[in-house]
Amino acid sequence: MLDPVMFTGGVYKHDLVTELIEDLGGYLLQKNVTQSEVILLMLVPHQDMPVLQALTKELKGKLERAPLAGTEIAVVTPTLAIHHLPHPACDVAEYLRRNGAKSNMIGMGRGVAREIAQIDEYETALINEHDAVVFTFGNFADCILKKEHLYRTLTIPVIVTGGPEMKKEDLPYAFEYVANVGRIAHRSRKATEIGSLDNIIAAVGRALDSVRAQISKDPLTTTPPRVMEVVREQVPDVTASLSPLPIALNLNGLRIKLPFEEYHEAVEGVTFDEGVTLGEIAKVMPSRMKSYILVRILPTSETGFVV
């Protein structure tokens, strides 16, 4: 069992943490250095947590549980205009990030209005590459009801947020509905607003658990963090990628931020200690996001083994 945690502390001696994680058999998912501070997002074996806690105390750092670590969540706004951004969409995205998720903001091309709102095939496919999605809608109950077709075709769990209280049965295609978010023209700072953000995190957590439960019925051939480790070792160019997160983890695979045309063969050829290549246990395909590589690990029922 791996625990997702976030370490915040000084840059000085933080390599002791990364070395310890390596020794314990955990994974370093993300490292963000901001001037003299460093934020490490990690997966640590549950039974070894006290060791890490002791080291954190020694380094005077902070260790927090990051329940959404290792997932990618989309935050979708009807457009990128001032009406929907920066509040509250950025608040939602930032809050997801603080809880360890990689959040991507997506502004729809034609998501506005009640009668003319639409989603196209590209947007649907792009959103479906994530583990869960948060749709930020407005303050009119009528509009929230009529915009259902925007997310009806999505295959991942959809968290709908909006202003008014709505009945769950009125939104059958949404995984959950979170009220009291809606359209606001100021930053979320009141206790009630922050509370609504916490509700979104909780709802996303439940959505991810439902995906995990689905996956556990037919487990993946290997875990995404393990693939990440070998790709980092055997395709070293990925460490030179300028993206803040060169390899983004999903629950059922990962996104490698290298051009597909140049690197997909190298990624498919990555070999595990057991002798199998990534191409044999996963689908390596072009991502809808830029020209990145999308890896989807095949379930045990298709490969017949676990590595």
Next chain:
Amino acid sequence: MEMDPLEVFEIQMPGEDYGADKYREIIMDILQDLGLIRSIGRLYVYVNIDTPYFAVLGMIRGKQPPLRVRDVGDLVPTEGGYQITVEDEEHMASLIRVLWGAFGREKVEQPDRNVLVVLSDRSPEELVVADLETEFRRDLMDALVRIAPEGFRNRRNEMGKDGFFFLAAEETITPELIAEAKEKIGGMQNA
């Protein structure tokens, strides 16, 4: 007509009570951001979500006089001209542009960041630097476009001397729609 800042502010959205409360907040936030609250006396908002349309009627408090050179800086006569010392740099760019226009570029010097010297025996005191009234109306238009829900892309705007009427709708705006919106807002005014 004497009015207090935002002495009347009414919103009606039949069937959308939550929306009405929230839009009150949004409108206050946006007017505050753009510094318009003090210039608006009365505001009536009516939204019909079935049609749908978004209508605003507002009364403007008083008229703002144009900003002249004497309002933006200290003017002192010097040798061969006038020196203007500007405290607030907000209007510096338009001030220089106006002086250039009136005296020509070669007659205007800027020895220091906040000091301008005009080489002329004619005083620049009365030159108009900024037309605050036009600026206010432009900001007001910007605020209304920001306030109306984004999907309401067909807009109509009537700016009068001491008031304005704004209508935004999803479908084409017809004379009947305008008449309906005005009637609803008239009802709010008389209530």
